[in-house]
Amino acid sequence: MDDFLLRALAGGLGVALVAGPLGTFVVWRRMAYFGDALAHSALLGVALGTVLGIDPQLGVITTCLLLALALALLQRQRRLATDTLLGIFAHTALSLGLVALAVLETVRVDLVAYLFGDILAISSVDLYWIWGGNLPVLMVLTLIWRPLLAATVHEELAQVEGAPVFRARLAFILLIAMVVAVAMKVVGILLITSLLIIPAAAARRFARSPEGMAALAGGLGCAAIGAGLWASLRWDTPAGPSVVVAATLLFVLGHAIPSRSPR
Amino acid sequence: MSVELLLTVENVSLTIGGNSILREVSLQVASSEIVALIGPNGAGKSTLARIALGLLRPDRGQVWRKPGLRLGYVPQRLTVDATLPLTVQRFVTLGAPATRAHIQAGLAEVGAASIIDSPVQAISGGEMQRALLARALLREPDLLVLDEPVQGVDVSGQYELYDLISNIKKRRGCGILMVSHELHLVMAATDHVLCLNRHVCCSGHPDHVARDPAYLELFGLDGARRLAIYHHHHNHRHNLHGAVVVGETDA
Numbered sequence: 001m002d003d004f005l006l007r008a009l010a011g012g013l014g015v016a017l018v019a020g021p022l023g024t025f026v027v028w029r030r031m032a033y034f035g036d037a038l039a040h041s042a043l044l045g046v047a048l049g050t051v052l053g054i055d056p057q058l059g060v061i062t063t064c065l066l067l068a069l070a071l072a073l074l075q076r077q078r079r080l081a082t083d084t085l086l087g088i089f090a091h092t093a094l095s096l097g098l099v100a101l102a103v104l105e106t107v108r109v110d111l112v113a114y115l116f117g118d119i120l121a122i123s124s125v126d127l128y129w130i131w132g133g134n135l136p137v138l139m140v141l142t143l144i145w146r147p148l149l150a151a152t153v154h155e156e157l158a159q160v161e162g163a164p165v166f167r168a169r170l171a172f173i174l175l176i177a178m179v180v181a182v183a184m185k186v187v188g189i190l191l192i193t194s195l196l197i198i199p200a201a202a203a204r205r206f207a208r209s210p211e212g213m214a215a216l217a218g219g220l221g222c223a224a225i226g227a228g229l230w231a232s233l234r235w236d237t238p239a240g241p242s243v244v245v246a247a248t249l250l251f252v253l254g255h256a257i258p259s260r261s262p263r
Numbered sequence: 264m265s266v267e268l269l270l271t272v273e274n275v276s277l278t279i280g281g282n283s284i285l286r287e288v289s290l291q292v293a294s295s296e297i298v299a300l301i302g303p304n305g306a307g308k309s310t311l312a313r314i315a316l317g318l319l320r321p322d323r324g325q326v327w328r329k330p331g332l333r334l335g336y337v338p339q340r341l342t343v344d345a346t347l348p349l350t351v352q353r354f355v356t357l358g359a360p361a362t363r364a365h366i367q368a369g370l371a372e373v374g375a376a377s378i379i380d381s382p383v384q385a386i387s388g389g390e391m392q393r394a395l396l397a398r399a400l401l402r403e404p405d406l407l408v409l410d411e412p413v414q415g416v417d418v419s420g421q422y423e424l425y426d427l428i429s430n431i432k433k434r435r436g437c438g439i440l441m442v443s444h445e446l447h448l449v450m451a452a453t454d455h456v457l458c459l460n461r462h463v464c465c466s467g468h469p470d471h472v473a474r475d476p477a478y479l480e481l482f483g484l485d486g487a488r489r490l491a492i493y494h495h496h497h498n499h500r501h502n503l504h505g506a507v508v509v510g511e512t513d514a
Binding site: 027028030146149150152153154156157158159160161200201204207208209210212213 | 313316317318334336338341343344346347348349350353354357358359402408
């Protein structure tokens with residue numbers, strides 16, 4: 001196998017392993033649109049990174065984290081519904097990013113690579129970002145698992161029981177921002193949410209416990225990466241979208257298998 | 264068991280968005296005592312319960328909880344998203360870790376041992392209330408706060424649940440603060456009733472409250488006399504600030 005393929009596989013698996021478990025919470029908490037809004041801001045981060053002369057990846061991570069914090073704070077006001085707020089944020093951030101990149105005439109940016117991912121162009125530096133960023137994410141997720149799960153079921157009940165609800169929720173939002181930022185390279189801004197949601201949704205049918213669903217989502221995400229990459233080589237299709245299509249096929253297949261034991 | 268004061272709420276007021284939700288409300292709960300908060304919808308019962316739990320902070324007034332007080336809470340309504348695979352056993356341990364034998368015993372205490380392995384989405388409203396009670400009891404609480412514990416349960420199930428709550432108090436000696444909108448159901452199980460309509464209309468022993476003019480005003484003479492069917496006739500209203508306005512009947 002070629003080096004670039006190995007790197008693509010290593011990067012893809014790194015992202016899928018974390019996006020799956022994190023995605024289960026995105027599904028349980030109905031936060032798909034939140035992930036989308038963060039992803040849309042990534043382009044602004046690229047522009048920011050270029051202006052400040054720092055690594056674009058660092059710009060993306062910073063922007064995503066800041067936006068996540070801003071959204072978490074803004075959600076506390078009651079004047080605008082959350083989905084309206086997220087819609088405003090998502091599209092403003094994407095448009096601002098496009099405008100900023102256009103203004104920076106000196107910079108040539110491969111827009112398609114950012115929008116749809118360029119997994120075959122993953123460098124070893126990217127791999128450091130992906131694995132170096134995602135391993136801590138997994139560790140933190142393990143740490144906040146219990147309170148976050150309790151708060152997902154009923155926030156006030158968890159609070160009365162002494163769970164650190166606010167801290168867990170804040171940490172979770174930052175974890176999503178982190179994963180969205182590093183996943184951009186693999187499937188691109190417009191498709192990141194699919195890596196969070198589709199494996200988790202596919203895993204639901206076979207899972208008996210929250211942890212089982214998270215692990216299975218990680219596994220199915222990895223399978224989608226493998227199948228997508230293979231299809232992309234075989235038929236010369238764009239890699240990122242192929243991964244998403246593969247994930248959807250897994251989801252459909254999972255639902256097509258007749259269930260033996262009634263839940 | 265010696266009686267010990269667990270919670271006091273003193274002259275608490277809360278205004279949200281210019282609306283007075285609670286005005287000068289005071290409340291006490293001691294161990295081995297069931298205090299019921301009754302009143303019509305929108306009377307501020309749940310709000311007061313949430314203030315007692317520390318989930319809400321009042322604008323004015325004091326809340327005191329016994330230092331180290333262990334709280335058990337049964338919220339008004341709980342539905343778990345269908346995408347979350349969760350058995351009753353797992354649900355019950357979200358509040359405090361416990362062994363399976365412990366959980367089994369806890370569920371048995373509330374008469375729900377058979378649902379231990381059921382998905383929480385597959386159990387009935389009454390079973391959910393029992394599971395919530397078991398979850399609260401596993402924490403060995405000093406004070407139980409129950410917000411409309413019989414909601415969504417049929418009438419015979421409601422009496423069973425109140426019996427159960429009454430037995431829990433006798434067995435464990437914990438204090439119980441219970442929100443309800445029906446006095447006749449809670450009467451037998453309750454030691455002290457607080458009739459609330461943004462302010463405390465009347466309070467005392469349930470028999471006493473049932474004859475209190477303020478209770479009769481709030482709940483209607485007819486319904487109060489029979490204590491069986493719940494009628495809701497007001498002969499006073501509350502203006503926007505919660506003050507009593509005597510006048511036209513308001514159904």
